[in-house]
Amino acid sequence: MSHQTTSFAVVITSYNYREYVLEAVESALAQSRKAAQVIVVDDGSTDGSVDLLRERYGADDRVVLLCGNNGGQLEGFQRGVARVEADVVCYLDSDDRWAPDYLARLGELYDVRRDVDFVFTDMQHFGEESKIVGFHRSAVDLGYTAVITYALTRWYGAPTSALSMRAPWARKVLEVPDSFRETWRLSADNCLVFGASVLGARKYYLPTGSVWYRIHGKNGWWSNRSASVAYTNRLRSRGLIGYYARVAGLDExxxxxxxxxxxxxxxxxxxxxxxxxxxxxxxxxxxxxxxxxxxxxxxxxxxxxxxxxx
Structure with a gap:
């Protein structure tokens, strides 16, 4: 039985991660199943990242390099996805990296499950912390998650570097008001995860062991678990879910x-x-x-x- 081969675009967003960004890009280029596009969006870095990227990839036809003003992570996603010409979009933060088999593992699923819209995977923390973080020990077809996300603010996803979705869904979840760009300058993976759930994507968890998530001083959000931060994050998430619910015509x-x-x-x-x-x-x-x-x-x-x- 033959299956249609899925093409992949990689969107890498970067801001002031000069010391890490080349490692991220090279991990995308080194995939055993090659990406149709590797799109690198520099979000107005001031640490020399732009010059480094232009020197390394300016003449490399494997890489689409987008450099602009600092607009935040959500705008970076929007700029990158706007250039996608592939079946599935995979996201990668510029301080993380993938093992060479990551796209191959995803492709095995996307090729045969045309009904699956959104796939997320586990992550291996490295750097200042070493542990494996995942949704479950084995693969789980999560079906649809709109109602439970709307009602319980359930998170069916992972941080950016472990997320992928079919391109029409990538575009759909990023069709948000311009005012959202400021609200979601950081943690815009909430838009990807909650948007896909509430708007009706079919989700699948596929542990791959192929995503390496770097823990370092600049992304130390995990250490701040105060009541105020927990409340504020939950409130913003509820507002985001409420927006997507209105788009989808959902209520209680x-x-x-x-x-x-x-x-x-x-x-x-x-x-x-x-x-x-x-x-x-x-x-x-x-x-x-x-x-x-x-x-x-x-x-x-x-x-x-x-x-x-x-």
């Missing part, structure tokens, strides 16, 4: 679809089953109907071999 009534959304997941994790069962109880239907939906989710999960470890 979508919670009535939680049972149907759950059914799009071929082999859900037990933790996911419990979330959907709880969500079914939040609908506007009569209490007995909500209990019926909850039990259908719980009993249905057991009939398919669950619970499983989450």
């Amino acid at each position: 009534s979508c919670i009535e679809l939680s049972k149907l959304e759950y059914k799009t997941k071929p082999d859900p994790l037990w933790a996911e089953t419990k979330r959907y069962a709880a969500l079914a109880m939040r609908g506007r239907a009569p209490w007995w109907k909500r209990v019926e939906h909850m039990l259908a989710i719980l009993l249905g999960s057991k009939a398919t071999g669950l619970p499983k470890g989450s």
Whole structure:
């Protein structure tokens, strides 16, 4: 059986990461399954990154080099995706790197699963921290995640360097008001993750062991877990989800679809089953109907071999 070969574009955004950016670009160029495009967006760096990139790749037809003023990460994504001429967009931060088999691993899935829109993977932290971070120990077809993301602010994704999506979805999630560019100068991967979920992308988690996420002094967000930061981040995320929900025409009534959304997941994790069962109880239907939906989710999960470890 033959499958259509998926083409990949890599969008690398960079700001003042002169000491790392070449390593990121070279890891994209060194893929065993070659990318159709490697697009490097420098976001107005002031540390000599632009000169370094132009010297190294200015005459390299494998690289599209976009240099401009400092507009933030979201604008960088928009500029990069605007130049994409491939089936799938993969994002890479300029302080991270990929193992040479990363695109090959993604391609094995995208080639045969034309229904999958968005794939994210695990990450190996390196630098000031060493550990593996992932959604689950094995692959998970997450189906659709619009309702649960809207209702519970669930995050079905990963930081930038472990994200990929089909190009039409990459364009769709970045069609946001210009005012968002300032709000999401940083952490714009929220737009990619939440936007894809709420607008209706089918998601898949594929552990590859091929994404290396650098922990260093300049990206030390993980060490700040204060109550104020947690609240502010959650508030901004709710606002973002609310925007995408309005675009999709979703409101609280979508919670009535939680049972149907759950059914799009071929082999859900037990933790996911419990979330959907709880969500079914939040609908506007009569209490007995909500209990019926909850039990259908719980009993249905057991009939398919669950619970499983989450």
